[in-house]
Amino acid sequence: MSxxxxxxxxxxxxxxxxxxxELTAQQxxxxxxxxxxxIKWNQAYNLTAVRNPDEMVSRHLLDSLSVAPYVAEGGDSWLDVGSGGGMPGVPLAILFPQRRFILLDSNGKKTRFLTQVRLELKLANLEVxxxxxxxxxPAAPFSGIVSRAFSELKNFTDWTRHLGxxxxxxxxxxxxxxxxxxxxxxxxxxxxxxxVLRVPGCQGQRHLLILRRTH
Structure with missing residues (x-):
């Protein structure tokens, strides 16, 4: 059974x-x-604390896609820091095939999963x-750096300032x-x-903070 x-x-x-x-049929x-x-890999690799497949559409896919307007107005190269199971990087790479997404994580199990996703879904614009x-x-600064529940803002900015x-x-x-x-x-x-992000099916609060370096 699927x-x-x-x-x-x-x-x-x-x-x-x-x-x-408006998703295309392919997307x-x-x-x-x-x-x-x-869902399949989470059973062995513990990719996400959300175990119930019925919660994953809203809490993973739609939550990731909720930042699409802010990615759309950004540039062409994006870094997903602490990508874990691939959120929001994989859904965004599917939504924006003309943009380049690098998914970075220090956990080998998670990057092996992400590599499998890239291969199976043939996502040419995604790098793990x-x-x-x-x-x-990286060779050049990124247009945008995104994180989803990665760390506190101070750590997020301290650890990534050299990437932008x-x-x-x-x-x-x-x-x-x-x-x-x-x-x-x-x-x-x-x-x-x-x-404020309104994610269909999600009850809790969701916020997106957009930060810039001043110098």
Whole structure:
């Protein structure tokens, strides 16, 4: 029996429409295939704390896609830091095939899973890097750096400042508004905007903090 049901596919299509996204048939198919891989590998690799497949469409796929408008207005090269099971990097790579996404994680099991996802889904615009973020040295600054529940804002910015410049946008996906974390933001970063994310099917609060380097 398939791990992904028709109901999951319908929930994804409906949720995407509520987010204002028009998925192509191929994008819908790839997202569902990714969900199937996530459910299958999660049983052995502990990729996500969400164990119930019925919760994964909203809490993983739609949550990842909720930042699409802010990625759309950014540049062409994106880094997903601490990507884990591939959120938000894999869904965003599927949604934006013309942009380049690097998924970075220091956990070998997780990067092996991500490599399998890239191969099986034939995502040519996606690259997987197994490394600690502090040791990662790309050839050029990224247009955008995104994280989803990766760490506190101070660590996120401290560990990734060498990966961007003043043109880079840092996108931190959070639950409740992190007032304390913002107070501890390093002096060379500023909060450009805070957006409330409405994720179909998710009950908890979701916020997106958009940060910039000041110098």
């Amino acid at each position: 791990l992904v049901t028709e109901r999951h596919a319908e929930e994804l299509a409906q949720g995407a429409r509520e987010l204002g996204l 819908q198919e790839l997202l569902i295939a990714y969900l199937g891989l996530l 890097v197994h490394a600690r973020v502090e040791a990662f040295r 410049n003043q043109d880079t946008r840092w996108l931190a996906m959070k639950g409740v508004h992190p007032d304390d974390e913002l107070q501890a933001l390093p002096a060379d970063f500023r909060l450009e905007a805070c957006q």
